[in-house]
Amino acid sequence: MADRFLMIDGMSFLFRAYYASSWGGSIRQTTSGLYTNAVYGFTKMMLDYVDLVKPTHVVAAWDVASRETLLRTQWYDGYKSNRVEPPLELIPQFDLVKDVTAAFAVPNIGLPGYEGDDILGTLSTRIADAGHEVIIASGDYDSLQLVSDKVHVKILKNGGKHEHYTPENMHELRGIHPHQVVDFKALQGDASDCIPGCPGIGEKTAIKLIGEHGSLAGIYENLTALTPKMRAKLEEHREQVFISQKLATILRDVPVELNLDEARWQYDENTAIAKCEELEFGPTLIRRVG
Structure with a gap:
């Protein structure tokens, strides 16, 4: 029986969570002053998509390099040259969110020089070729080039909504294959x-x-x-x-490794709950964890 993999575009989730929660000017913090709004939103979104997709496995893909060290910058110096520094409140949450996903036993996969899209492209192709089903959740329409019989893409939209793309509906929705x-x-x-x-x-x-x-x-x-x-x-x-x-073009041959057994969606509830309590996520979210 084929497994179903939920592959999360980590930066898409994190930035969306940050801006969705900070537009009103109130940014979630712990009592010690640690900013957690993006991490809290990311965790909620991850659990929402697990409930929706019902995967057997979950993986988070990440950008791990600065613009200057990206492979694509070597090809074209202007690539992403308009990017500005992230908000100060978000910067410490880049590492913190990976602590949270690790507490849920979700592998964090990234490789210097490459982007999260390249990780998604490589792993989704490899997993689909092995006969499994893949659902990519991302806010980036570039991911639509990865759509195939075994790989479907959910594009995040505002208000917690998404668009689901398959080979059958892609042309109808976007006008291209x-x-x-x-x-x-x-x-x-x-x-x-x-x-x-x-x-x-x-x-x-x-x-x-x-x-x-x-x-x-x-x-x-x-x-x-x-x-x-x-x-x-x-x-x-x-x-x-x-x-x-x-x-x-999203790369599909990045030299990353993933132990499929380590990506299985099963986590120690005590570990996950302890991390959520440490970050003061509150009872509503913590009840979902246990």
Whole structure:
């Protein structure tokens, strides 16, 4: 019988939890002054998705490098160059959240130079190839390139909601198929990651071009079929478009290891409860743990 793996995009969960709880200006702290709002929200979200997905295994994937040490920064110096320092209240919670996941016996997986997406891509591919089912929970639409028969993606939305993507509904919801996600981003770019794309091509045009020609390669093979204006844009920015394609591609061969037995969703209640009590999570959340 196939197992079901819930793979959590750790940074997506943590940042979403932080901003969802801090927008009103009241940031949760322990009596000793330790900030815990992001970690509390992360823990609640993790338990919510465990209840929803009912996994046999849970894994958390993390970014573990600064922008300057990322592999993609070596390919393109401007990659993520617009990133600002995280809020001071969040910084100590980066390590604290991993203490919490460890208390629930959830493996924290990351590798210097790589991003959480690359960890998700590598492990989900490996686990799916072994015949198991994978559900990725992330706030990042890049993850949609990983959708397959064995890998489904839940994109986090505001208010605790999500969008569930499968190979069957992907085109209906986004206008493209999973294998076209990278080429779509290569054309449109991504301002949040400073991926340049092709100036003058937005979401609708990128979807139209990919729908008509199937892929980025197909578009460039058929430039003569495009309007002179569109052809000129794509020719002028060809190099930029293809570096954008490389930047947008989630790696699936990162040298990380995961012992599947260690990812099984089973934890010592006393250990988990003790950590939640230490962080003063309160009775409502602690009741869910035990």
